[in-house]
Structures are given as C-alpha cells and as structure tokens.
Amino acid sequence: xxxxxxxxxxxxxxxxxxxRDIADHEVPEHVNPAHHFSAFVYCFGGLTFFTVxxxxxxxxxxxxxxxxxxxxxxxxxxxxxxxxxxxxxxxxMHHWGASVVIVMLFLHTLRxxxxxxxxxxxxxxxxxxxxxxxxxxxxxxTGYLLPWDNKAYFATKVGLQIAEVVPVLGPYxxxxxxxxxxxxxxxxxxxxxxxxxxxxxxxxxxxxxxFILIRRQGIAGPL
Amino acid sequence: MAHExxxxxxxxxxxxxxxxxKEKLYPKPYSEYPGKTEPFFPNFLLKEWMAxxxxxxxxxxLVVSHPAPLEATPADPNDTSYIPLPDWYFLFxxxxxxxxxxxxxxxxxxxxxxxxxxxxxxxxxxxRKPDRRPSKRPIATSLMLIVVAGIxxxxxxxxxxxxxxxEAMEASAAQHAQQAAPAPAPQDQGTTxxxxxxxxxxxxxxxxxxxxxxxxxxxxxxIALNLTVDEVVDIITNGRSGSQGVMPPGMFxxxxxxxxxxxxxxxxxx
Ligand code: HEM
Numbered sequence: 500x501x502x503x504x505x506x507x508x509x510x511x512x513x514x515x516x517x518x519r520d521i522a523d524h525e526v527p528e529h530v531n532p533a534h535h536f537s538a539f540v541y542c543f544g545g546l547t548f549f550t551v552x553x554x555x556x557x558x559x560x561x562x563x564x565x566x567x568x569x570x571x572x573x574x575x576x577x578x579x580x581x582x583x584x585x586x587x588x589x590x591x592m593h594h595w596g597a598s599v600v601i602v603m604l605f606l607h608t609l610r611x612x613x614x615x616x617x618x619x620x621x622x623x624x625x626x627x628x629x630x631x632x633x634x635x636x637x638x639x640x641t642g643y644l645l646p647w648d649n650k651a652y653f654a655t656k657v658g659l660q661i662a663e664v665v666p667v668l669g670p671y672x673x674x675x676x677x678x679x680x681x682x683x684x685x686x687x688x689x690x691x692x693x694x695x696x697x698x699x700x701x702x703x704x705x706x707x708x709x710f711i712l713i714r715r716q717g718i719a720g721p722l
Numbered sequence: 723m724a725h726e727x728x729x730x731x732x733x734x735x736x737x738x739x740x741x742x743x744k745e746k747l748y749p750k751p752y753s754e755y756p757g758k759t760e761p762f763f764p765n766f767l768l769k770e771w772m773a774x775x776x777x778x779x780x781x782x783x784l785v786v787s788h789p790a791p792l793e794a795t796p797a798d799p800n801d802t803s804y805i806p807l808p809d810w811y812f813l814f815x816x817x818x819x820x821x822x823x824x825x826x827x828x829x830x831x832x833x834x835x836x837x838x839x840x841x842x843x844x845x846x847x848x849x850r851k852p853d854r855r856p857s858k859r860p861i862a863t864s865l866m867l868i869v870v871a872g873i874x875x876x877x878x879x880x881x882x883x884x885x886x887x888x889e890a891m892e893a894s895a896a897q898h899a900q901q902a903a904p905a906p907a908p909q910d911q912g913t914t915x916x917x918x919x920x921x922x923x924x925x926x927x928x929x930x931x932x933x934x935x936x937x938x939x940x941x942x943x944x945i946a947l948n949l950t951v952d953e954v955v956d957i958i959t960n961g962r963s964g965s966q967g968v969m970p971p972g973m974f975x976x977x978x979x980x981x982x983x984x985x986x987x988x989x990x991x992x
Contacts, residue, residue, distance in 0.1 A: 528757030615854030
C-alpha cells in the first residue's frame with residue numbers, strides 16, 4: 500500500500516533522487532567514530548543541529564503559553580514553570596538547550612578550525628558558519644529578556660548600553676532594538692518578534708545553505 | 723530551435739539555456755581515499771543514532787534535575803541595587819569591557835572585539851596555504867589557542883568579580899540597615915515608635931531569607947506565608963528545624979513587641 504502510494508508520487512514528482520542523494524552519500528572512514536573513536540569531533544556539527552531541533556520544538560510549545568507584554572510575560576512564564584504539568588521540562592529544555600547549543604557550536608567551530616576544513620574550496624561555508632554563530636548569539640541575547648525578571652531586564656539594559664557605544668550606528672541600533680528610549684513595553688514585543696520570527700527564519704535559511712554546501716563539496720579529507 | 727544547436731559544441735543544464743561549466747571545483751570522491759567508506763543511510767545513521775540517544779539522555783537528566791531559574795518577582799526597572807549579569811557566554815565580552823575606562827569604551831566594546839571577529843571571518847583568506855594540520859599552521863593554531871584561553875580567563879574573572887560584588891552589596895545593605903535601625907535596642911527601652919521592622923529584617927534575617935524575602939539556598943521564601951503572627955514570633959524566638967534546613971533560635975534579639983512588629987512586617991508580604 501505504502502509502496503503503491505510512493506510509486507504513484509514518484510512517477511509524478513521524481514522523488515527518489517532527492518532522498519537517495521541524502522541517504523546514499525558516502526561517509527568516509529576518517530569521520531566515522533565506529534572506525535576511529537577520535538572521529539567523534541566530527542559529530543559536533545550534527546549534535547549542534549540536533550540541539551537546534553530541540554530548541555525549535557520546545558520553543559514552539561513555550562510560545563503556546565508565553566504572553567509577550569510587560570504585565571503578563573513574567574506571570575505566564577511562572578505559570579508554565581510552576582502550574583502546567585511538564586511545563587518546567589519544556590522550559591528547562593529550552594533554557595538548557597540554549598547553553599548546550601553554544602557549547603556544541605563552539606566545539607564544532609574549533610573542530611573545523613583545527614582540521615583546517617575552512618580552506619579552499621570551503622571558504623564560503625566557513626562564512627556561512629560565522630553568520631550562523633552570529634544568529635545563535637542573537638537568539639541567546641533576545642531570548643534572555645523574555646522571562647522579564649530583574650536578571651533579564653538588567654542584562655538587556657546593559658547589552659543595549661553597550662550597543663549604543665558603536666560609533667555612528669550605535670544609537671540607531673539601540674533605538675531599533677529597544678523600540679524607544681527605554682527598555683520597556685516596546686522592547687519586549689520587538690525582542691519576541693526577533694527571537695521567534697526573524698532570527699529563526701534566517702537560521703533555517705543559513706542552515707539550508709550550510710548543508711547544501713557540505714553535500715556539494717563533501718567533507719574535508721583526512722589530515 | 724533547440725535541435726538547431728550544435729550538440730557537440732555546448733552542453734546545457736537540463737532543458738535550460740544555462741551552459742554547463744566544464745571544470746568543477748569539487749574535491750575528489752571518497753572512493754579515492756583509502757579505508758572503509760559506508761553509505762550515510764542506513765549503515766552510518768543506524769549506528770550513529772546511538773550517540774544522539776546518549777546525548778539526549780544526558781541532556782534530559784540535566785533538564786529534570788535542574789529546573790530553569792526564574793526570579794520570584796517580575797522585573798522592577800526602579801531597582802537600582804540590582805547587579806546585572808549577562809548570560810554566561812557573553813560574560814567574556816562584558817568582562818573585557820570593564821578594563822576600559824568610560825572614555826575608551828569604544829575600544830573594548832567595538833574596535834578590539836570587532837577586529838578579532840573580522841580575523842575569524844576572514845580566516846580562510848588569511849591562512850591560505852594548503853596545509854591543514856594544526857602543527858603546520860603555527861600562527862593560526864597558536865592565535866586560536868590564545869583567544870580560547872583568553873575567553874576562558876575572562877569568563878572566570880567575570881564570575882569571581884560578580885560574586886564579590888553581590889557579597890559587598892549585601893554587606894553594605896546590612897550595614898545600612900544597622901545604621902538606619904535605632905541602635906540595636908537595649909531590650910528594656912522598647913522604643914517601639916522608632917523601631918523599623920524592615921531594617922531589622924535586613925540586619926537579622928536577609929542573609930538567609932534574601933533581601934527580597936524570596937529565599938536563598940540557605941532558607942526558604944517568606945513571601946505569602948500561611949502563618950499567624952504568634953507562630954512567626956515563636957519561630958524567631960525558638961528557631962526551627964525542618965525539611966528545608968535549620969534556623970537557629972535567637973536570630974533577632976529585640977523586645978517581644980518588636981518581634982511582633984517584625985512578624986507582622988514579614989507577613990505583610992503576600
Ligand atoms: C547552527 C549552527 C551549525 C550547525 C547545525 C552546523 C552543522 C554542520 C554539520 C552537520 C557539518 C558536517 C560535519 C560535522 O558535523 O562536523 C558541518 C560542517 C561544517 N561547518 Fe558547520 N554547523 C553550524 C555552524 C558552523 C559554524 C559556526 C562554523 C564556522 C564558523 C561552521 C563551519 C563549517 C564548515 C567549514 C564545515 C565543513 C567542514 C568539513 O568539510 O570538514 N559551521 N556543519
């Protein structure tokens with residue numbers, strides 16, 4: 500039955516080449532931890548992606564409870580944390596995942612750096628990687644404000660004061676992010692929108708490019 | 723039209739008019755490398771998912787055993803005594819900035835970090851010899867090691883300094899409370915008119931229960947207690963030991979009347 504449905508679709512959409520391309524590519528020995536244990540360093544990129552998936556899924560559930568305004572934000576988080584069954588697990592996954600993603604990203608970057616994998620022809624994938632790093636840091640910064648307790652509030656205030664130091668652009672950047680002169684009602688809606696719409700969209704786009712380039716160029720050969 | 727093209731001359735991509743490029747930049751296929759290559763799916767992925775399971779297991783243990791922190795009250799923009807702390811992965815930048823006096827902040831916030839970020843972004847063009855082994859790229863390798871060590875050091879310093887700052891703040895708040903309180907009253911004077919329960923709390927109780935009454939690692943929150951004034955007075959006089967630790971007796975040595983006022987003040991935080 501499933502085979503028939505698949506055949507029907509494949510006849511029209513030519514599905515096989517798409518998934519066979521993903522499934523059949525060769526994994527060389529030097530990146531396979533089953534052959535050389537030290538090759539686990541090549542897992543960090545995959546684990547980063549895995550954590551990004553955790554962030555997206557747990558974030559979608561957080562968004563079902565979160566109210567992005569200064570009156571309700573804190574209380575909605577508190578409600579989720581203390582009242583909703585498994586709420587603290589969903590929030591915990593997103594909270595700790597945000598740190599784990601940075602750790603994994605850092606390890607992945609070091610792996611790529613120390614194996615010299617950014618050299619020709621992979622320069623552009625390194626650049627895409629650096630942009631990914633910036634996007635993840637941006638997600639961390641904007642997400643930190645959302646629980647709207649003192650820790651969140653004052654860290655954001657300091658962050659925006661630092662942004663203001665940038666010559667020429669600084670005050671505009673600050674004004675754009677804060678949505679006004681103070682960290683307040685308009686800041687939280689902005690940070691929310693940036694955190695759940697703008698940056699994830701850019702993240703997924705960059706990840707797509709990152710993975711397509713890896714498939715095109717293959718992983719760098721053994722040292 | 724298409725059949726008029728001279729098929730031997732030019733090749734096109736699919737049915738488009740885009741010419742196929744002759745030379746590809748792609749690296750040589752893995753079949754040319756020695757060793758045991760295997761297909762991504764099923765061979766590789768059906769073994770490697772184990773790594774993901776172990777990772778997820780450890781992650782969920784962390785999540786369940788360490789609930790995500792949330793302070794007891796919403797943000798209070800007027801709280802001038804709050805010492806801000808960015809998330810840990812920004813601490814090195816935050817700390818770095820502290821070494822720059824206010825007039826030169828632009829160096830610490832923008833110019834120097836920006837310079838390093840640019841080096842990082844342009845690494846493939848700065849380090850362009852084909853050698854890939856770290857030992858054959860001494861400049862790149864040592865620069866990265868120094869930067870990583872610097873980040874670790876700055877993060878550590880930031881944490882240490884933040885701790886010291888919080889302790890100093892608490893000590894000065896306690897001192898402040900001592901000065902504000904009418905001389906830790908010789909007990910019989912009972913000058914209830916000038917007794918300030920808040921100051922007494924800051925002096926005698928805040929070290930364990932927190933300045934905002936929200937509790938600390940040492941003692942539970944005192945907000946929204948379900949106790950009577952007499953019960954709290956009893957706890958202040960005789961202490962208490964229970965599931966959340968031990969509160970020694972005699973933490974506050976005022977008159978009975980002052981204890982009552984302190985208890986009332988504590989219970990007013992609902
Ligand atoms: C969300 C962030 C990221 C994800 C999910 C991700 C994922 C991956 C994956 C799965 C691979 C395959 C090889 C491996 O796992 O080690 C890879 C390769 C690569 N990544 Fe990333 N990456 C991310 C960020 C970065 C960053 C920040 C950089 C560098 C600044 C980077 C640079 C590269 C390069 C150059 C390769 C090719 C390595 C080679 O051919 O050996 N990536 N990435």
